[in-house]
Amino acid sequence: MSEIIKTSLKDLSDEELSELLERCGVAAFRADQLRHWLYQKWAADFSEMKNLPAALLGKLQAGYRVFTLQAEETLTAEDGCVKWLSRLSDGNTVETVLIRAPERATVCISTQVGCQVRCVFCASGSKGLIRNLTTAEIIDQVLLPCRYLEAKINNIVVMGMGEPLHNLDMLSRALDNLNAPDKFALGARHITISTSGIVPGIRKLADLHRPWNLAISLHATSDQQRAQIIPPDYRYPLEEIISACQYHRQQTNRMPTLEYALLKSFNDSPEDAARLAALAARLHAKINLIPCNPGPSRYQAPALAQCRAFLDRLIRAGAQATLRTRKGDAIKAACGQLRSRQRTDN
Ligand code: SAH
Ligand code: SF4
Numbered sequence: 001m002s003e004i005i006k007t008s009l010k011d012l013s014d015e016e017l018s019e020l021l022e023r024c025g026v027a028a029f030r031a032d033q034l035r036h037w038l039y040q041k042w043a044a045d046f047s048e049m050k051n052l053p054a055a056l057l058g059k060l061q062a063g064y065r066v067f068t069l070q071a072e073e074t075l076t077a078e079d080g081c082v083k084w085l086s087r088l089s090d091g092n093t094v095e096t097v098l099i100r101a102p103e104r105a106t107v108c109i110s111t112q113v114g115c116q117v118r119c120v121f122c123a124s125g126s127k128g129l130i131r132n133l134t135t136a137e138i139i140d141q142v143l144l145p146c147r148y149l150e151a152k153i154n155n156i157v158v159m160g161m162g163e164p165l166h167n168l169d170m171l172s173r174a175l176d177n178l179n180a181p182d183k184f185a186l187g188a189r190h191i192t193i194s195t196s197g198i199v200p201g202i203r204k205l206a207d208l209h210r211p212w213n214l215a216i217s218l219h220a221t222s223d224q225q226r227a228q229i230i231p232p233d234y235r236y237p238l239e240e241i242i243s244a245c246q247y248h249r250q251q252t253n254r255m256p257t258l259e260y261a262l263l264k265s266f267n268d269s270p271e272d273a274a275r276l277a278a279l280a281a282r283l284h285a286k287i288n289l290i291p292c293n294p295g296p297s298r299y300q301a302p303a304l305a306q307c308r309a310f311l312d313r314l315i316r317a318g319a320q321a322t323l324r325t326r327k328g329d330a331i332k333a334a335c336g337q338l339r340s341r342q343r344t345d346n
Helices: 014-023 029-040 054-063 135-149 168-179 199-207 238-252 270-283 304-316 327-333 337-342
Strands: 070-076 082-087 093-101 104-108 112-114 129-132 155-158 191-195 213-217 257-262 286-291 321-323
Touching (some): 014 029, 104 135, 135 168, 168 191, 191 199, 199 238, 213 238, 238 270, 257 304, 304 321
Parallel strands (some): 155 191, 191 213, 257 286, 286 321
Antiparallel strands (some): 070 082, 082 093, 093 104, 112 129
16 A cells, blocks of 8 residues: 655645644744754754654654655766756656856756657657656755755756746745745845746746746757757747747846757758857847757767857857856756666656
């Protein structure tokens, strides 16, 4: 018989947590103590919460969980980057990556198990969508590297498995908790959400008026070219994506980043570079080039010299652009690959 899955405390709103503690018969200040353990001490178990009464912990433990992830596999790269495959309570698995630079630590988090967009070059989408992650499962991916480093991470990029704007309700609740000064207290400007260009989602995100950064996975500079790598169900016309980005900018004052996976002999010509630079200029956007990681499709990365030449063309055309070449970034771009190799899902 399977064990009943307990509710995570991080899936409760502040009001629900207060009501729960009231029902447990403890004073209101216990909620602050509990929040401190959850979000500032990154507790993974009730047994860590030393200043809370044992009777209260016993009552909470009967119906609630502190942490939702069971790290199943931890891969460490030479440059200190770490990739986790975590087991969720229903047996599904999810990937999280820690990217380390001398001055900062960035965590790349997933929002779904699988993805229904199913871009042809991406391992995350190769088997479609299994389910959305809960708010607590999203938050716990940020706390996992904090526990590992014994230090708070500095940036969050929502660039792991899944299309974040297909799970915006859970994601926005998670990010609000991560921003909240009495919880994880990470500034909103240290958070970037990457989308494949889900127009209604970009507009809904804009209407939340949160100063989170937005990255658009463009990968192609015409609708016809994009149609070859993104299936039709969740693909939107480029002009609609551009106007949604402009709306997002009006509402939030944040300039987008354009992500562009370099796919050999597909989108790496001088004409592609010229069109990409022109699009970026219209959007006042920076460009982030990602050489293709070997994935489920026949696409490959151009040689490094070709990637650099593409970057130079963008820069000569006046764009602000970077090329992702470091190892940790390579594991990050390969999000979804660990899980698909393992086939560990139920
Ligand atoms: N679903 C969101 C966020 C997750 S993917 C999105 O698509 O934006 C993060 C980035 O990695 C996206 O730009 C995605 O297109 C890119 N990506 C996925 N598979 C890749 C691969 N095999 N090589 C290079 N980039 C890849
Ligand atoms: Fe989904 Fe993003 Fe992968 Fe496309 S690239 S299948 S949107 S996770």
